[in-house]
Amino acid sequence: MTERHVWRLAKRPVGDIADGDLAYGAETLPDLHEGQFSLRVTYLSLDPTNRIWMSDQEQYMPPVGVGAPMRGGVCGRVVESRKAGVNPGELYAGLGEWADIMVTDGTGLSRLPEIPGIPLAEAFGTLGLVGPTAYFGLLDIGQPKPGETLVVSAAAGGVGQIVGQIGKIMGCRVIGIAGGKAKCDYVVETLGFDAAIDYKNEDVGAALDRLAPDGVDINFEQVGGPIMVEVLKRMKLFGRIPLCGMISSYNATTPTEPPGFWTMILMRRLSIRGFIVTDFAARFAESGQAMLGWMMEGKLKTRQDIRPGLENAATAVKDLYSGGNFGKLLVEVTPP
Amino acid sequence: MTERHVWRLAKRPVGDIADGDLAYGAETLPDLHEGQFSLRVTYLSLDPTNRIWMSDQEQYMPPVGVGAPMRGGVCGRVVESRKAGVNPGELYAGLGEWADIMVTDGTGLSRLPEIPGIPLAEAFGTLGLVGPTAYFGLLDIGQPKPGETLVVSAAAGGVGQIVGQIGKIMGCRVIGIAGGKAKCDYVVETLGFDAAIDYKNEDVGAALDRLAPDGVDINFEQVGGPIMVEVLKRMKLFGRIPLCGMISSYNATTPTEPPGFWTMILMRRLSIRGFIVTDFAARFAESGQAMLGWMMEGKLKTRQDIRPGLENAATAVKDLYSGGNFGKLLVEVTPP
Numbered sequence: 001m002t003e004r005h006v007w008r009l010a011k012r013p014v015g016d017i018a019d020g021d022l023a024y025g026a027e028t029l030p031d032l033h034e035g036q037f038s039l040r041v042t043y044l045s046l047d048p049t050n051r052i053w054m055s056d057q058e059q060y061m062p063p064v065g066v067g068a069p070m071r072g073g074v075c076g077r078v079v080e081s082r083k084a085g086v087n088p089g090e091l092y093a094g095l096g097e098w099a100d101i102m103v104t105d106g107t108g109l110s111r112l113p114e115i116p117g118i119p120l121a122e123a124f125g126t127l128g129l130v131g132p133t134a135y136f137g138l139l140d141i142g143q144p145k146p147g148e149t150l151v152v153s154a155a156a157g158g159v160g161q162i163v164g165q166i167g168k169i170m171g172c173r174v175i176g177i178a179g180g181k182a183k184c185d186y187v188v189e190t191l192g193f194d195a196a197i198d199y200k201n202e203d204v205g206a207a208l209d210r211l212a213p214d215g216v217d218i219n220f221e222q223v224g225g226p227i228m229v230e231v232l233k234r235m236k237l238f239g240r241i242p243l244c245g246m247i248s249s250y251n252a253t254t255p256t257e258p259p260g261f262w263t264m265i266l267m268r269r270l271s272i273r274g275f276i277v278t279d280f281a282a283r284f285a286e287s288g289q290a291m292l293g294w295m296m297e298g299k300l301k302t303r304q305d306i307r308p309g310l311e312n313a314a315t316a317v318k319d320l321y322s323g324g325n326f327g328k329l330l331v332e333v334t335p336p
Numbered sequence: 337m338t339e340r341h342v343w344r345l346a347k348r349p350v351g352d353i354a355d356g357d358l359a360y361g362a363e364t365l366p367d368l369h370e371g372q373f374s375l376r377v378t379y380l381s382l383d384p385t386n387r388i389w390m391s392d393q394e395q396y397m398p399p400v401g402v403g404a405p406m407r408g409g410v411c412g413r414v415v416e417s418r419k420a421g422v423n424p425g426e427l428y429a430g431l432g433e434w435a436d437i438m439v440t441d442g443t444g445l446s447r448l449p450e451i452p453g454i455p456l457a458e459a460f461g462t463l464g465l466v467g468p469t470a471y472f473g474l475l476d477i478g479q480p481k482p483g484e485t486l487v488v489s490a491a492a493g494g495v496g497q498i499v500g501q502i503g504k505i506m507g508c509r510v511i512g513i514a515g516g517k518a519k520c521d522y523v524v525e526t527l528g529f530d531a532a533i534d535y536k537n538e539d540v541g542a543a544l545d546r547l548a549p550d551g552v553d554i555n556f557e558q559v560g561g562p563i564m565v566e567v568l569k570r571m572k573l574f575g576r577i578p579l580c581g582m583i584s585s586y587n588a589t590t591p592t593e594p595p596g597f598w599t600m601i602l603m604r605r606l607s608i609r610g611f612i613v614t615d616f617a618a619r620f621a622e623s624g625q626a627m628l629g630w631m632m633e634g635k636l637k638t639r640q641d642i643r644p645g646l647e648n649a650a651t652a653v654k655d656l657y658s659g660g661n662f663g664k665l666l667v668e669v670t671p672p
Contacts (some may be wrong), residue, residue, distance in 0.1 A: 058603050224598060244600050260596040262560060266610035267394050268578050274602035 002029040005310055007070045007098035015253045016321065021054065022070060030103050037081035038103050039092060043124050044310065044331040045073030046317045047158065051250040070098040075112055075124040076334070093128050100310050100333050104161050110284070118295060120336045125158065125289055125304040125328035126295060130137040133244060133277040134162035135287035138220060140280070141242035141273045146171030148217035151208070151231050155196060155273045156183035158328035159244065164193045165300050172218070172226055175211050177204065177227060179323040191301060205230040210322045224248045229258050243274040251321050303327030338365040341646055343434035349390050351589045352657065357390065358406060358650040366439050369532060370560045373417035374439050375428060379460050380646065380667040381409030382653045383494065387586040396612045406434040409449055411460040412670070429464050436646050446620070454631060456498070456672045461494065461640040461664035462631060463624055469580060469613040470498035471623035472571050475617070477578035477609045482507030484553035487567050491532060492519035494664035495580065498558045500529045501636050511547050513563060515659040527637060541566040560584045565594050571606055579610040587657050639663030641655065
């Protein structure tokens with residue numbers, strides 16, 4: 001009998017996630033059945049969509065059931081296996097549980113390559129779900145062309161930092177929107193964005209007028225709310241909006257939709273498309289290969305914000321909704 | 337010296353088009369310069385976008401200047417030509433003026449084929465600008481697949497009647513929305529739509545629930561307002577919305593945008609794209625050829641609502657905004 005630790009959804013949050021919405025405890029790891037394996041989680045990925053899964057609002061996969069283990073992106077190593085082709089010590093990543101050990105049949109998980117010279121946190125924080133989110137959202141939906149202006153909100157976050165760098169690789173002029181000087185300096189100086197707007201200390205509309213006087217071709221949208229509205233107003237003819245997230249509304253207790261811009265969508269012939277990374281699951285090998293190449297060439301850097309200790313996950317996740325993370329937010333569950 | 341009659345924009349309408357916003361009169365036809373020809377207009381096409389052109393709101397081409405001839409879709413025959421390759425008697429169609437004779441260098445006009453056995457009004461009312469609007473909006477943006485459910489608003493209008501029939505050709509289940517029993521009967525019985533909703537006498541939401549219990553894959557949107565909202569709420573996962581028009585708002589004096597549905601666009605991964613027919617100008621030969629083929633096979637029928645007399649154009653155009661037309665609205669300027 002092995003003990004494991006796990007976070008379960010105790011009740012659905014109302015507004016911000018509160019103490020007691022998630023419950024942490026020890027329990028007995030179930031026995032392995034034929035076709036299953038156990039995975040010791042190294043890193044747990046905390047992502048804005050976690051708050052959606054905790055709710056029962058309309059969403060893109062079933063919400064986490066009350067009483068069930070909290071769902072999360074994970075990477076880890078196989079401990080024991082009763083599944084053909086899966087061997088102890090192998091590295092897997094994908095959708096799992098907020099737990100230190102989990103039993104799985106492998107659904108939602110795939111092999112994560114071991115990359116010489118690149119720490120596991122960085123590989124997972126780039127090639128995990130954030131990577132294909134950025135890759136397919138920008139390339140398939142955003143359709144960037146050299147010389148175009150790309151705006152990315154939540155620019156120093158897990159997805160945003162990758163979107164901006166792929167935009168640069170594609171020859172775009174990239175403007176990031178982030179909160180605070182440190183994040184803005186990071187995306188410009190370390191990641192090579194052309195400019196950044198500090199939404200906590202600048203008038204976003206005025207800054208866009210200055211930095212993108214001809215308007216915006218692509219708005220990679222993750223935030224919603226008043227920042228989204230300022231970017232929308234400045235979309236150019238035939239502009240594209242990959243709609244990746246609306247984090248500003250996830251904790252809202254009353255609807256906070258930005259207004260409709262239907263007439264503008266018509267007159268400027270804008271394209272808007274909502275997407276979820278799993279829509280592109282059949283093509284993850286393509287994104288993984290491309291991004292791994294860019295990492296090896298030094299064109300794709302990512303910063304991880306690593307919080308130690310599974311027991312701290314429920315506190316750490318709140319930082320996503322207040323801008324308290326800087327880079328891809330991970331919990332180190334087991335030392336790598 | 338030849339006299340012509342023309343409608344000029346006297347002042348920009350506020351709200352509904354009023355008497356005196358457009359002024360009708362006789363004037364001397366200018367002399368032909370080298371590279372120009374004169375066209376005797378047979379039919380003037382009246383289209384919802386006419387109201388946009390009269391305003392100075394944000395729009396997709398320059399508004400008609402106050403004092404300038406009103407812009408409109410026309411077809412007609414060449415009278416005199418000083419342009420190489422253009423000969424008297426030839427048939428042209430495209431963007432022109434609300435006039436009985438116009439002088440042009442041919443910009444915005446192209447040859448309209450003479451189709452044996454098909455009256456000119458029907459050829460123009462199908463292959464004029466309404467045809468490619470329906471064709472590219474539905475096929476390129478809507479991406480219809482067999483068995484999918486297509487909803488088309490303004491179903492008995494110039495574009496709507498074509499959209500629905502192309503949808504049937506593509507194997508979709510087609511639901512039209514139109515005002516009144518006669519229009520609803522027409523799209524089902526004559527055009528072969530699967531069903532129609534009479535928005536003047538039925539609860540559109542309840543009718544959609546009954547006719548499309550699994551939801552809507554494609555909403556070909558021309559109307560906006562509360563009808564659009566009812567369709568939006570019922571969009572299926574991965575649904576597409578070709579945004580062709582928002583006629584319910586064109587006469588509004590205060591903004592009447594439908595609300596934003598950003599969270600739903602994200603969660604259901606909807607695609608929305610605004611378009612104007614001229615965006616596809618380079619491919620008009622493709623749409624013309626396909627639609628001509630369907631017309632010859634009897635798969636594409638259109639109804640024209642023909643009003644005689646150029647002097648009645650300013651009265652007739654108002655019917656577009658009250659649902660007073662039944663079929664493609666044309667003014668017969670000169671007997672064909």
